[in-house]
Amino acid sequence: MTELQRQQTERPELRKSAHSIRPFRVNFPDSDLTELRRRIAATRWPERETVADPSQGVQLATVQALARYWATDYDWRKCEARLNALPHFITEIDGLDIHFIHVRSKHEHALPMIVTHGWPGSVVEQLKIVDPLTNPTEHEASASDAFHLVIPSMPGYGFSGKPATPGWGPERIARAWAELMKRLGYTKFVAQGGDWGAVITDQMGVQAPPELVGIHTNMAGAVPPDIDKAAFTGAPEPSGLSADEKHAYEHLAFFYKHGLGYALEMGNRPQTLYGIADSPVGLAAWIIDHDIWSYELITRVFDGKSEGLSRDDILDNITLYWLTNTAVSSARLYWENKLAFFAPKNVAIPAAVSSFPDDIDAPSRSWAEHAYPKLIYYKRHDKGGHFAAWEQPGLLVPDIRAAFKSLR
Amino acid sequence: MTRHLGRVLAVAGAFLAALGFGQSVTPSQEAKIRPFRIHVPQADLDDLRRRIAATRWPDKETVADASQGAQLAKLHELVGYWGTGYDWRKVEAKLNALPQFMTTIDGVDIHFIHVRSRHKNALPVIVTHGWPGSIIEQLKIIGPLTDPTAHGGSAEEAFDVVIPSIPGYGFSGKPTGTGWDPDHIARAWAELMKRLGYTHYVAQGGDWGTPISSAMARQGAEGLAGIHINLPATIPPEVAPALAGGPLPPGLTDKERAVIESLMAYNKGGNSAYFTILTARPQTVGYGATDSPAGLAAWVLVHPGFAHWSYGADPNQSPTKDDVLDNITLYWLTNTAASAGRLYWENGPRGSVIVAAAQKTSEISMPVAITVFPDDVYRAPESWARRAYKNLVYFHEVDRGGHFAAWEQPELFAAELRAAFKSLR
Numbered sequence: 001m002t003e004l005q006r007q008q009t010e011r012p013e014l015r016k017s018a019h020s021i022r023p024f025r026v027n028f029p030d031s032d033l034t035e036l037r038r039r040i041a042a043t044r045w046p047e048r049e050t051v052a053d054p055s056q057g058v059q060l061a062t063v064q065a066l067a068r069y070w071a072t073d074y075d076w077r078k079c080e081a082r083l084n085a086l087p088h089f090i091t092e093i094d095g096l097d098i099h100f101i102h103v104r105s106k107h108e109h110a111l112p113m114i115v116t117h118g119w120p121g122s123v124v125e126q127l128k129i130v131d132p133l134t135n136p137t138e139h140e141a142s143a144s145d146a147f148h149l150v151i152p153s154m155p156g157y158g159f160s161g162k163p164a165t166p167g168w169g170p171e172r173i174a175r176a177w178a179e180l181m182k183r184l185g186y187t188k189f190v191a192q193g194g195d196w197g198a199v200i201t202d203q204m205g206v207q208a209p210p211e212l213v214g215i216h217t218n219m220a221g222a223v224p225p226d227i228d229k230a231a232f233t234g235a236p237e238p239s240g241l242s243a244d245e246k247h248a249y250e251h252l253a254f255f256y257k258h259g260l261g262y263a264l265e266m267g268n269r270p271q272t273l274y275g276i277a278d279s280p281v282g283l284a285a286w287i288i289d290h291d292i293w294s295y296e297l298i299t300r301v302f303d304g305k306s307e308g309l310s311r312d313d314i315l316d317n318i319t320l321y322w323l324t325n326t327a328v329s330s331a332r333l334y335w336e337n338k339l340a341f342f343a344p345k346n347v348a349i350p351a352a353v354s355s356f357p358d359d360i361d362a363p364s365r366s367w368a369e370h371a372y373p374k375l376i377y378y379k380r381h382d383k384g385g386h387f388a389a390w391e392q393p394g395l396l397v398p399d400i401r402a403a404f405k406s407l408r
Numbered sequence: 409m410t411r412h413l414g415r416v417l418a419v420a421g422a423f424l425a426a427l428g429f430g431q432s433v434t435p436s437q438e439a440k441i442r443p444f445r446i447h448v449p450q451a452d453l454d455d456l457r458r459r460i461a462a463t464r465w466p467d468k469e470t471v472a473d474a475s476q477g478a479q480l481a482k483l484h485e486l487v488g489y490w491g492t493g494y495d496w497r498k499v500e501a502k503l504n505a506l507p508q509f510m511t512t513i514d515g516v517d518i519h520f521i522h523v524r525s526r527h528k529n530a531l532p533v534i535v536t537h538g539w540p541g542s543i544i545e546q547l548k549i550i551g552p553l554t555d556p557t558a559h560g561g562s563a564e565e566a567f568d569v570v571i572p573s574i575p576g577y578g579f580s581g582k583p584t585g586t587g588w589d590p591d592h593i594a595r596a597w598a599e600l601m602k603r604l605g606y607t608h609y610v611a612q613g614g615d616w617g618t619p620i621s622s623a624m625a626r627q628g629a630e631g632l633a634g635i636h637i638n639l640p641a642t643i644p645p646e647v648a649p650a651l652a653g654g655p656l657p658p659g660l661t662d663k664e665r666a667v668i669e670s671l672m673a674y675n676k677g678g679n680s681a682y683f684t685i686l687t688a689r690p691q692t693v694g695y696g697a698t699d700s701p702a703g704l705a706a707w708v709l710v711h712p713g714f715a716h717w718s719y720g721a722d723p724n725q726s727p728t729k730d731d732v733l734d735n736i737t738l739y740w741l742t743n744t745a746a747s748a749g750r751l752y753w754e755n756g757p758r759g760s761v762i763v764a765a766a767q768k769t770s771e772i773s774m775p776v777a778i779t780v781f782p783d784d785v786y787r788a789p790e791s792w793a794r795r796a797y798k799n800l801v802y803f804h805e806v807d808r809g810g811h812f813a814a815w816e817q818p819e820l821f822a823a824e825l826r827a828a829f830k831s832l833r
Contacts, residue, residue: 044459046698046746049691050586056753057692166470233652261685262692268678272477272710275696275703277466282696282703289692328466335476 021183024088024099024159026080028323033076036280036322040071043281054295055258058285065302066288067281070315076323079316082127090159091183093176096168099159100152100180101126105134107146111408112186113400114150114177118195118219119266119330120287121387122158124317126151128393133400144408145401152180154196156329158320163329169336170196174203178212187211190404194218194388199339205347214350214376214407216400218388222353222363222371223252223342232256244364244380247357251293252342255360259291263334263341270331277327284318286327293358293385308384308391344371352377352403354396358385377403438512439603444519444579445504448741453496456701456740460491463702474715475678478706482719487702489720490733496741499734502547510579511603513596516588517581520572520600521546525554527566531833532606533825534570534597535814538615538639539686539748540708542578544735545815546571548726552822559819564833565826572600574616576747578738583747589754590616594623598630607631610829614638614784614813615713616751619761625774633832634775634801636825638813639784641760641767642792643668648763651675663789671762671786679712679785686752694746704745705736713811716783727815762786764796777802777828781817783810802828 048060086101101123104110113133117125132139133147153160155168155176177200181189189211193201198217205215223231227245230238231252241249266273276283288298298314301307321327339345342361351372355362357380363371365378379399384392465484469476506521521543524530533553537545552559553567573580575588575596597620601609610633613621618639625635646657647668656668674680685693696703709717709732720729727735739745759766762785776797780787782805790803804824809817 044699044743046691046694046743047582047584050584050750056750057689058695059691063695162467163470164468258688261681261688264678264681265685268681269477269710271466271469271479272682272706273696273703274463274466274478274483274706275700278464278703279696279699282699285692285695289689325464325466332470332476 021089021091024090026083026088026159028076028080032323036319037071040067040280043067043279045281054292054299058289058295059299062299062302063281063285063288066284066311066315069302069311070280070284070319074312074315074319076316076319078312079124079319083123086130088159091180093179093183094172096155096163096176097161098152098155098176098180100150101130102151102184103130103134103149105146105148107136107143109144109408110134110146110148111404112148112150112181112184112189113404114152114181114189114191115389116152116154116177116191116193116197116200117157118193118197119157119333120290120317120321121195121390122317122320123151123153124313124320125387125390129389129397129400132393132397136401139397141398141401147400148186150181150184152177154200154330154333156332157326158324162326163332166336168333170199170203170333170339171207173200174207177204178207178209182211188213190214190216190407192216192400195386196333199337199341202345202347203339205349205351206345208349212349214352214404215347216352216354216377216403218354218356218396219359219361219386220353220355220363220368220371221340221343221345222368223248223344223361224367224370225343228252228340228343242364242366244362245367248362248364248367251360251362255291259360262286262289266331266334267337268335270328270335273328273331277325280322283322283327287318287321288314291360291386293360294387297358297385297391309387313390347372348374350374350376350407352399353379354388354399355380356384356386356388356392357382359388360386376406441509441511441603444508444510446500446508446579448496448500452741456737457491460487460701463487463700465702478709483702483706483709486719486729486733487705489729490701490705490737494730494733494737496734496737498730499544499737503543506550511600513599514592516575516583516596518572518575518596518600519579520570521550522568522570522604523550523554524568525566527556527563529564529833530554530566530568531829532568532570532601532604532609533829534572534601534609534611536572536597536611536613536617536620537574537577538613538617539577539751540711540735540739541615541812541815542735542738543571543573544731544738545812548818549814549822552819553825556822556826559822561823561826565830567825568606570601570604572597574620574748574751576750577744578742582744583750586754588751589758590619591623591627593620594627594629597624598627598632601629601631608633610634610636610832612636612825615811616761619755619767622767622769622772625772625776626768628774632774634777634829636777636779636802636828638779638781639761639811640778640788640793640796641762641764641769642788642796643760643763644792644795645765648760648765651760651763661789661791664791667787667789674712674785682707682710683752686749687756688753690749690753691746693749697745698743701740704740707745708736708739711811712785716810726818727812731815764792769796770798772797773799775799775801775832778804779813779821779824779828780805781809781811781813782807784813785811801831804828
C-alpha cells in the first residue's frame with residue numbers, strides 16, 4: 001500500500017479528492033549528480049578577498065573547503081534516502097504544483113501543523129523536527145504533545161512548481177497553505193515558520209481562516225516600526241532599550257548596513273542572478289552569505305568544528321537548490337514581496353514566539369507582546385540562530401509543544 | 409610584452425616575493441614603463457566557448473519587461489552569439505594597434521593606452537573608465553581627440569590621450585591588500601602622468617572616473633589644470649536625505665524637483681541594488697560571475713546604463729553587440745569580476761558618488777567642467793553644479809547620450825571635451 005493509499009484508508013475524505021493529491025518520490029538521475037561534480041571540479045575561481053575577515057563577503061578559503069567536500073565525499077543519495085523515508089505528495093493549488101511532506105502521528109488527537117521554510121532554506125531545514133514532533137513519546141514528551149506535520153516547499157522552491165506569472169507573494173502562499181490544510185481534511189490546525197516561513201505564517205494569522213487556531217514563529221514580525229526605521233536609517237540607538245532590545249537593535253542595524261545587499265538584489269533584479277543558476281560554487285557562496293551569524297557558523301563547520309549544522313546539512317540544502325534549478329525562481333519571492341520583513345503585521349489570533357540570539361531579528365518579550373495582542377507563549381534562548389529547526393531542533397521542538405499546549 | 413610573458417614575470421615575481429625578495433624591485437625599476445601587447449591564449453577562448461555552450465539557464469522571468477533583470481530570451485540570444493559568432497581576436501587586434509604600456513605604481517601594475525597626437529601643443533588628458541566598463545568604452549574617442557582635424561575639429565583642439573585600466577580592472581594588476589579607493593587611484597594617476605613627463609594636463613571621467621578625476625583635482629595633482637566629469641556629485645546637503653527616503657526640502661526649483669524625484673524613482677525601481685551589494689559583499693557576487701560567462705554578462709548588464717541598450721537589435725546604436733561583448737569578454741579573460749567589484753567596497757564609507765558632501769566637492773578649487781548627458785543616472789541641474797563646484801568653468805547639457813557617453817556618443821563627447829578644456833590649454 002502506498003502512503004497515499006494508507007492515508008486515504010485512514011482518512012476517507014481524502015479519497016474523493018485523490019485525483020488532486022499525488023504521491024511523490026525524490027529521484028535525480030546519476031547524470032545530474034555527475035554533472036554537478038564535473039562543474040564543481042571545473043570551477044573558475046576569483047582571487048582571494050583582500051581582507052582577513054568576512055567583510056567583503058564569503059571568503060575564498062571557506063567556499064573552497066565547501067567545494068572540495070562537495071565534489072568528493074559528499075553524497076546526495078543519503079539525503080535523498082532520508083527524504084524518501086518520509087511521505088511526499090504533490091497537489092495543484094491555484095494553478096501551481098505544491099510539494100509537501102506529510103507525516104501523520106500515530107497518536108490520536110495529534111494537532112495538525114504546517115511548517116514553512118524560508119530562503120535560502122527548504123524542506124531539508126525541517127527534517128530534524130519531524131520525528132520529535134510526530135513521535136513525541138520517543139523524544140521525552142507525551143502522546144498529548146503529538147503533531148501531524150505538513151511541510152510544504154514554497155512556490156519556486158524545491159520540488160514545488162515555479163510560478164510563470166507574477167503574484168505569488170507571501171499573502172497568496174498563505175492562502176494556498178490554508179487550502180492545502182483543508183484539502184488534507186484538517187479542520188483545526190496551527191502554523192509555524194522562520195524567515196519567509198515567519199512572514200507567511202504571520203499572513204496566515206492575518207487572514208485568520210477559521211481552521212487556524214494559532215501560530216508560532218522564529219524571526220517574528222515583532223520589531224516596533226520606529227526601532228525598525230532607526231535601525232534601517234542608521235540613526236543613533238533609541239534610548240530606553242533593555243539589554244535584549246539593545247542586542248536586537250544592534251543585530252538589525254548591522255544587517256541593514258552590511259547584510260541587506262542580497263535581499264535588495266533579489267528584490268529588485270532576481271533574474272540577473274544567472275551566475276548562481278550556472279555555477280554551483282556561485283550558488284553555494286550566495287546561499288551561505290544569508291546573514292553574518294549563519295555564515296560564521298558555516299565557516300566554523302567547514303573548519304572542522306562541531307556545530308548545530310553539519311557539512312552534509314549545509315550541502316543537502318544547497319544541492320537541493322542546484323538539482324531543482326531553483327536559485328532564480330526562489331529569489332523571485334523577494335521581488336514579489338511588498339511586506340516589511342520584521343515589522344508587526346496585525347495578527348489577532350493566538351501567537352507564540354521563539355527568539356534566538358544569533359538571528360537577524362531577536363525580538364524581546366515586550367516587543368512580542370506589543371506585536372501580538374494574543375501572545376500565548378514567548379521564549380528567549382541564549383543560543384541558536386536563524387535556522388532554528390535545523391540548528392537547534394532540541395530547543396525549538398519543546399517551544400512548539402509548549403506554545404500550542406493551550407490550543408489543543 | 410605579450411600577456412604570456414607578463415604571466416611568467418608575474419609568477420616569477422610572486423615566487424620572489426614568497427621567498428622574501430619583494431624588496432628587490434627598486435623604485436627605478438618600478439617606475440619603468442614597459443610596452444604591452446595582448447595575446448590571449450587560444451585555450452582561454454576555447455574554454456570560454458565551452459563554458460558558454462554548457463550554460464545552465466534558469467527559467468524565464470515572470471514579467472514581460474526587464475523589471476526582474478536581464479530577460480532570458482535576450483540574454484540567451486546574446487550569449488549564444490558570444491559562444492559562436494563573436495570574435496575576440498578582432499578587438500585584440502584593435503587594442504594592439506594602439507600603443508599600450510604597463511608601469512608599476514605603489515606595487516600594482518597599471519596598464520594604459522597612450523596615444524600622442526601628431527599635433528604640436530596637444531593637451532594631455534587622462535581618461536578614466538568606470539564599472540562595469542573598461543578601456544573598451546574609450547576606444548571610439550581616441551581618434552576624435554588625438555586627430556581632431558579628421559573629426560570636425562581643429563589642430564589647436566588636439567589631445568594626447570592616456571587611458572588607464574583602474575587597479576583590479578582589465579589588464580591592470582589586482583590589489584592584494586586594501587586601500588585602493590578613488591583617492592589612492594587618483595594619486596597613482598598623478599604619478600603616471602608625471603612618469604610620462606606631462607607637466608600640464610587635464611583629467612576626464614564618468615562613473616568611477618568621476619570620483620577619481622575629482623580626487624585628483626581635490627588633491628591638487630601637480631600639473632593638473634582642470635577636470636571634465638560626466639557623473640558630477642552635485643546633490644546638495646539639504647536634498648541628500650531625500651535619497652535615503654527622507655522628506656524633500658522646500659524651495660526647490662521645478663527643475664531641481666524633477667531631478668530629485670526622478671532619482672528617487674530610480675532608486676525605488678531597484679537601480680541601486682547592484683551598488684548596495686557590491687559595496688557590501690563584492691566577493692560573494694564574484695564567485696558566480698567568475699565561474700559563469702552568462703552570469704558575468706547578466707551582472708554587467710544589470711547596470712542601469714544599459715537600461716536602453718537594444719542588445720544589438722538597433723544596428724545604429726553604439727555600443728554595438730560586439731562592443732558590449734568586447735567589454736564583457738575583457739572582464740572574463742582577465743578574471744576581474746571580483747576584483748573590479750571591490751572598488752565599491754573600497755569606496756564604502758564615503759557613500760554616494762553623486763552627493764556633493766560625500767565627495768567633498770567643496771574642497772576642489774581647480775577648474776571643473778561638466779557635461780550632462782540626458783540619459784545618465786541623473787541630470788545634474790546647473791544650480792546645484794555651481795554650488796558643488798566653486799570653480800565651474802563649463803557646464804553644458806547636451807541633447808543625447810547616457811551613462812556610457814564616450815561609448816555611446818563619441819563625436820559629441822569629444823566635441824564637449826574640446827569646448828570644456830579650451831580655456832585650460
